[in-house]
Ligand SMILES: Cc1ncc(C[n+]2csc(CCOP(=O)(O)OP(=O)(O)O)c2C)c(N)n1
């Protein structure tokens with residue numbers, strides 16, 4: 001408590017607008033200050049006796065605090081004039097500037113939304129940058145905003161290594177940990193990092209957020225790493241203001257929960273008092289950098305002016321309590337330090353305060369006059385870049401011949417010289433090829449290493465390429481996808497495996513909210529390229545149940561910006577993997593590769609032993625064009641079946657029966673690319689054929705089939721006879737009953753025969 005709450009509380013402090021009250025409190029506090037004053041310290045002398053902070057550092061930190069505070073005050077005023085579009089502020093958290101001062105601008109940072117002080121301080125580290133103007137542009141959602149190009153108010157900066165963060169609570173902790181692990185992992189595979197090798201990763205969040213499952217899994221994974229004596233130099237900064245929106249964190253809970261966690265080294269610092277707190281912040285940072293261990297910095301803060309501009313605390317919180325929080329304002333403490341140390345006089349202090357107000361308002365008015373995003377194509381420009389020529393060139397670029405021979409064991413063992421093979425083998429071979437091509441490729445997930453995955457698809461990779469490039473993770477999909485983002489942030493090629501599609505959904509926010517959004521919210525400045533392999537879909541015989549036969553492609557279909565590919569045979573898998581990897585490398589795309597489990601071992605198509613679903617391995621100079629379908633019997637025009645995955649071999653078999661029954665020539669189109677759907681290709685086939693059948697093994701609602709039908713209708717083919725064969729809107733049961741809920745060959749034939 002830096003100011004005493006007057007009793008009784010004067011009328012001025014009962015006001016509705018707490019921003020105005022904090023503002024007035026500061027001025028009154030300075031005017032009424034009558035404490036002792038020292039002679040001003042030299043720049044490099046301690047600001048106060050016993051403090052680890054020198055006078056120059058204090059002066060700069062205090063200025064960073066003032067920048068942050070006046071940006072908040074400005075936002076509250078200009079929001080109502082529609083000049084600013086964001087009012088979640090940093091007031092009470094300005095002490096986080098100390099963390100920025102004690103770290104480097106090349107220490108990657110993933111920040112809490114109350115990081116105005118941190119940002120203002122980090123801006124000092126690169127000459128010529130203006131924290132006030134840059135922040136004002138972001139508050140104003142101007143297209144000139146250097147962080148996100150006006151897409152969102154984020155704390156982000158390319159030159160300052162602040163990766164922009166959306167405000168899904170705790171969702172950034174796994175990728176922060178992943179980035180810290182990646183900083184250390186680079187050395188082990190000879191990868192050149194974009195930041196110094198002794199960098200640490202800063203990750204801040206609130207006290208309430210620390211309870212989130214995503215946060216807890218990151219703490220656990222960090223400790224799990226450190227327990228094995230593996231480095232994970234992440235500095236978790238918990239900015240504890242004692243509350244989350246309106247729910248108080250139980251007094252003492254953060255210390256209780258974190259002070260004694262094994263392998264998460266706990267430090268506490270007073271974020272409300274620069275003179276007292278700085279030494280502790282420095283110690284935590286130095287510990288993290290030196291020991292490379294996950295470090296937890298518990299930073300005391302307070303929350304002023306409500307959760308956001310829309311939060312009228314006075315309506316739900318006792319006035320005395322509110323005034324007590326406001327009395328703990330860290331700027332009052334900084335003012336006291338400045339006065340007590342003799343660094344500033346009262347009038348100098350008030351002048352400084354007012355000058356910063358003027359600067360922030362001027363910047364905001366300037367920002368308001370700058371262009372905003374006014375066209376959809378501008379908004380979406382960084383979301384899903386695609387450079388067809390470069391992708392093609394990259395996808396067909398052959399790996400070094402020697403590296404291939406080493407990967408496959410001998411020239412004679414090169415897969416293109418082998419007899420036709422099924423899907424699982426060819427994915428395995430394609431992965432060997434990708435590893436030969438990209439020394440920075442890493443494959444990781446549950447059981448992928450020695451065992452080679454549940455279906456042995458990655459078998460032999462670890463043996464060939466070593467445990468540094470192919471490794472098991474702990475059992476947590478959120479961490480797997482956080483690691484993928486971390487490796488990608490540090491320039492490596494992440495090939496995470498998710499054991500089953502159901503378990504992707506378990507951690508989907510890491511892709512939906514985080515990885516897929518990075519290029520969008522950073523205006524294309526940051527990217528986290530990856531190819532996520534996921535064992536997917538139903539139709540497994542003798543191994544079933546819902547979770548091993550998950551067919552919810554629907555849950556992926558509305559994730560903006562990602563690419564979802566699903567091959568149905570081995571050669572397509574190889575060429576598609578090359579294209580996805582090239583899209584990741586060239587355009588930074590986040591790609592999902594759905595592997596139909598039930599087709600992994602399928603060798604035959606029409607009859608046992610016909611080998612018709614085994615294919616020759618495409619040499620490494622071949623790749624699939626993004627969006628291109630595979631068409632079976634392109635000359636057929638009586639009926640077209642639009643399908644993917646397990647639907648492809650089923651439809652091919654059904655086609656024979658339909659032809660026998662009706663005499664129709666049937667065209668089967670394997671769409672292969674499920675997101676985005678190639679609507680032009682769909683329309684072309686429908687336009688050329690008399691009837692259309694959509695076979696979608698996913699559920700009826702929201703599945704790929706709905707997208708196909710919409711594309712057909714929108715292309716103007718609403719009159720073409722159409723049937724849809726889809727899964728039921730149910731969970732998948734065990735054993736034979738599983739086949740009741742998904743389309744069968746008989747269903748496909750029956751649907752076709754209902755058409756005239
Ligand atoms: C996953 C998720 N759940 C809920 C929210 C809504 N929400 C936004 S901020 C917040 C409280 C966070 O409190 P704390 O972590 O203590 O941070 P503070 O705002 O106090 O700095 C909540 C519940 C969210 N953004 N994300």
Ligand SMILES: [Mg+2]
Nearest residue numbers: 206207243244
């Ligand atoms: Mg809080």
